[in-house]
Amino acid sequence: MSREPFIIHSGIAAPLILDNVDTDQIIPSREMKTVSKSGLGDGLFAGQRYIAGREPNPDFVLNRPDFRGATILLSGENFGCGSSREHAVWALGDCGFRAIIAESFGEIFYNNCVRNGILPVQLSQENIAGLHRMVTINLPEQTVNNIAFDICEGDKAMLVGGLDIIGLTLQNEADIDAFETRDAGRRPWA
């Protein structure tokens, strides 16, 4: 259940510079066809990526020849807002994305990324506009090319270590047991 660690990653960065790209756009509900976490890549951005008959839409950034094989996505404010569907992150992962760089993120989406080995990076609009095709992210150093970014220690440790969050928390099982015993005395109705 552990994931590929995120240390240093260089890849093609595809610009989808829009605000409020919601998870319905990242993967439309109708594309969530399986009761499983894999096999969702085909539905990624389906509303924009395909035209009639599921032909690739030549205008959509991920279909443009220079951005084929992109592993980094650039976007605007509030990326991944909306529905909590983790399928959005699974679909991005399925298509090979390792990092999303945006001005800000939807809260649930951000956490979902970290849980699945995808690095969400928050940068200013100016800094994002300055990124061109090939981008290098160094997570231990917290840089994108040479620009510094912030990330909380817990999220960083999870990504760098490729850790499984449930296994990690189970190391605190004794604390959890003790809390439950205390709590049952304090809030017996709960």
Add this chain to the structure above:
Amino acid sequence: MPRTLFDKIWEQHRVTTLDTGEDLIAIDRVFLHERTGSVALKSIVGSGRKVRRPDRVFCTMDHVVSNAADRDRNSARAPGGDIFITATRAAARETGIHLIDVLDADQGIIHVISPELGIAQPGLTLVCPDSHTCSQGALGALATGIGSTDAEHAMVTGTLRIRKPPQMRITVSGKLAKSVTAKDLALHIIKTFGAAGAKRCMVEYAGPAIEALSIEERLTLCNMAVEFAAFSAVIAPDETTFDYLKGKRFAPDARWDAALSHWKTLYSDDDAGFDYDYEIDSADIRPTVTWGTSPAQAAGLEDVIPAGTDSNQRAMEYMGLKPGTVLNSIGIEGAFIGSCTNSRISDLRLAADILRNRKVADGVRAICVPGSTAVRRQAGEEGLDAIFKAAGFEWGTAGCALCFYAGGETFAPGTRVISSTNRNFEGRQGPGVRTHLASPAIVAASAVAGRICAPGELPDVA
């Protein structure tokens, strides 16, 4: 030291602080639905792990279930949807959690039935892999939407790792005008702050206008907190809350008094500090409808669509609208009353009052789907179903229905729909469907007028 309501609940649930700076927070209730819960349950079973407290996990079927009157236990409203239903049922049985199945008397949309059954309670922590879990903060619970992996985490460990979010208080002073509903208040707030305006804060709604709201109205308001990027929303529990919960199926029974005295300690102390503290004046709030593809793109019914930014431009293209158009001049072809925002009995009563002895305009397809089987039953007892049907509304069985497009039935591309739901994103109700968010009162009036319309604009019925 003075503490906020949220500080109190947080401290009561903090198992420990991890060396990563996150807190390990105990989770009292997990709620699942067939759309995202099936993956989480299957993954737990597949990994050989166990649900720590199955008695604290609840699951219902709402997202892809059919809304036809004659549905059976596996009927889905989208092709292939039945696998979510059958897989969830099987995994729920295997893990021993509470299952509220399609044909059960208590079935309904998760955020409608959780309060209705007394599962959400003041001071509890409650999570669900569904972004509108924030609705349940209306009862004074710390309720928030999470992803599937975090849902697995909560079920297996009984906890979540969370960085404590910053806090915002929005005080609504004065008294809402009679024509202004909780939905108008929610849209007004989102429009004022912007779609990212709550900055991941825990938002506490307070003030006289909030205290005057019923629980159903508070649920509508808190429901939309995620639409302006709040971590969640909460309202301090009060007598309205306690009266509402008394006697509910999963509310404390034998231990009611102990619970009640605890609940009465759940409020923000006088001098408690918030990272952001705002006040909104009720007098500034009018009936509000969205015109764009973000809930923040909203305006009063008699206002015009603003010109401006690139994203406004893109939204207008999708919506087929031009700047300068007055909102209540826009014709509609669809009307939907339903969803976890506005499908409770008070919403249906409000709409039925407007629809009584009136008819839906020619060329408008109007649909009402009660939020729960109990609401549907109650509406039947009060004769509301007859009013809806006589007006020309279709009358569905409980579930999320046309709140989102699941791949099955929808309106035709390009159809303009006035809807009591919470999201107007591109394609949310179907490919090319244009959604205008509004209160159930405005949806009902607009269905009758065939254009966006306030109830007060309709001619009197003979």
